[in-house]
Amino acid sequence: MELLKRQDVPAEHKWDLDSVYPTTQAWEEDYARVEAMVPQLTAYQGRLGESAGVLLEALRKRDELFQLLERVAVFAHMKEDEDTTNSTYQALSTRGQSLYARVTAAGSFMTPEILAIPSETIRAWLDQNPDLAAYRHELEDLLREKEHVRSPEVEELLAQMSEVGGAPRDIFGKLNHADMKFPRIKDEEGKEVELTHGRYLRFLESPVREVRKAAFDALYGTYAKFRNTLAATYSNSVKKDVVYARARRYPSARAAALSSTNVPESVYDNLIEAVHRNLPSLHRYVQLRGKLLKLDELHMYDLYTPMVAEVDKKIPYAEAVETILKALEPLGEEYCEVARKGLTTDRWVDIYENVGKRSGAYSFGAYTTKPFILMNYQETLDSMFTLAHELGHSMHSYFTRRHQPYHYGNYTIFVAEVASTFNEALLTDYLLKQTDDPKLKMYLINHQLESFRTTLYRQTMFAEFEHITHQRSEKGEALTADLLDEIYYGLNKQYYGTEGMVIDEAIALEWARIPHFYSAFYVYQYATGISAAVALSRQVLTEGKPAVDRYLTFLKSGSSDYSTNLLARAGVDMTSPEPVQQALDVFASLLDEMERLAG
Structure with a gap:
């Protein structure tokens, strides 16, 4: 059956991203709002230790900013996943990621500043200010790690070293995914097929033992050629963990x-x-x-x-939904009713594969959106289990x-x-x-x-x-x-x-x-x-x-x-x-x- 293009997929088969932003223009407006709010948060830099009231204001401003940022970034990411060939949403996704990184960096002053406040002062504020007490667990969790926070000079050095610390993972990723090439093997029909990471598990699941063995030998034969480089890479990753x-x-x-x-x-x-x-x-x-x-x-x-x-x-999708809901009946009416609406009328799920759609399945969303589910439903038992999982x-x-x-x-x-x-x-x-x-x-x-x-x-x-x-x-x-x-x-x-x-x-x-x-x-x-x-x-x-x-x-x-x-x-x-x-x-x-x- 030929895959539909995204624009031809019926609305009832698609997740309801219009409930997040009905137009790209609405997304752009919130994008601009996030940028405008960043100075409102950074205005608290150097002030968090002034009083319980100031700390509470800063935490609330952070939450307001990050709620909106999350909505902006999540929408852009999911729109790209609908059709990864769509250049408009590729650009939106890249901008969303960039914005998230910039805002996160701008707000990074908060944790070290809070930890610079004496623990007894924070605990006194929590007892005196009922509104700040809503953040008690978060602040107590920060204080729990206080003994492991070093001087500002050491912290700055550790922060500067973080990119270097990530080098073993980056090197492994480049070698594993970009530079390492696997040989061709014969598939079940005797045709020569290139072995790839994505095909390896499929070959291991083959009913033909010769195919399984060929894939196994080819994969590890390739890794054997790089074993000393990979050992040095992993060893340095472990050393990095130990040093930090x-x-x-x-x-x-x-x-x-x-x-x-x-x-x-x-x-x-x-x-x-x-x-x-x-x-x-x-x-x-x-x-x-x-x-x-x-x-x-x-x-x-x-x-x-x-x-x-x-x-x-x-197992058609509608049948899978009914079966899952029956299986979940022990959890009671409230759970099942929310689940039923989510899987049907509330359109949490992007159900079927379409041209350019990201493969696999996931659950995703922001605090202020529906908890969306991406599927590529195939009418199999495995697909039904994946739907129940997500x-x-x-x-x-x-x-x-x-x-x-x-x-x-x-x-x-x-x-x-x-x-x-x-x-x-x-x-x-x-x-x-x-x-x-x-x-x-x-x-x-x-x-x-x-x-x-x-x-x-x-x-x-x-x-x-x-x-x-x-x-x-x-x-x-x-x-x-x-x-x-x-x-x-x-x-x-x-x-x-x-x-x-x-x-x-x-x-x-x-x-x-x-x-x-x-x-x-x-x-x-x-x-x-x-x-x-x-x-x-x-x-x-x-x-x-x-x-x-x-x-x-x-x-x-x-x-x-x-x-x-x-x-x-x-x-x-x-x-x-x-x-x-x-x-x-x-x-x-x-x-x-x-x-x-x-x-």
Whole structure:
């Protein structure tokens, strides 16, 4: 079927960006308003310590400015995503990004100035001024980090070094995406096709084993040619993390990274320990995968091809919406009614692919807009799950923005994946209860098992690799290519086991191609997120209203407290190993059911 041009897409299939700006002229007017408001904020520079009233005025002016800026920048970004070939919206997007950078730089004086005010003075102001008290958590969070803020001279030097500190990531990006070229391989039809980053996973999912192996060998054969350069690049990224942590007087690079969201290091350790205890389940999964694929031994390139044939089931968008809403009924009338309107009459969703439209899917928006969803819906089960996932993000944004002021109107990465994965869990539970078809059941269970393998187990392995490499660097060890290979290969051997599984030597180089390793101690949050989501979804399904009320309160809380506190009030204590263990127990029970169905 031929793709429609953007102008030919029916309005009911498009998100309602006219509700943000009905015309480009309206956007231009707000763009100009933002520029005019910047001097109103910078007028407070050097004055924040004068009084509680002045500090409150400055914070309110900042919020007013950034609310409008966010609306301007988000609209421009989303208009470009509708049709990336449209030069008008390309220009708007570039201008929006530039404006955001300029305004952010102009407002950067606020944090150091606030931290220059004595802590006891700020706390006295908070107690004396009820309006300023609305910013208590934000200000207390700033004060929490005060001991790690250095003198103005050191801070200025660290700021100047930030561009240099980003060099390893930039070098990796240029080498990985621009300079590294992969060879051609033969596809399923015997045609020669160039291997690319985008095609690699598709080849690994191929039902033809020779194609999977060829892609795997070609990819890692190419990385092997650059392994020493990549090792030096990653090593310097780790050194940068260590130097910055020491400059700010943190005990370690990991402590510095987790401190930004006030997550105890025990959360990280508990995650790794719980996964280690449950590696036998992953080993069972690997053996089952080999059995279902009818392979005597499984290789690393066999881990992504579906072990259950895709169910040939067309799901039109309207049917997907109804199915998702039925699955979400345990969350109550309010949640489902908002979701129904968002997916239909309120036009949150840009549904189908069109010429020039950005690929993939996301949830996006500003504090003052609808929580929009970009889709490229394909009438498949996978597309329905993607829609449920993105709806979870949008509902989190919707409830947060309805119940929190602007300065708490967002949420951290630590909790971002909870609401989306929660929706997927409820959808899987609903679909499994609605069918007696063993093929569909196996497909659904396979979908969830793979989510666990790639998100909980795999991301934890990544997290463990990061922890080991930073510890080695902090002890003064050189992170050579040989050492990185040794660490990474050993982790793969530990995680996947060796019974019926070949840990191919080439997998030792996988560390060299993971972009997230240049944003240290980030990936563990994917694993904690799925753990929290599974635990909360089980509570909702078993406890009913009390658990639903706790969960909806969590969705409405934004960033008004630390993430671990918000999750604890929802019913999940992420500072204990219990939620991770509960998620791993679900993985084991799904595995039991899959083994039973496989016979």
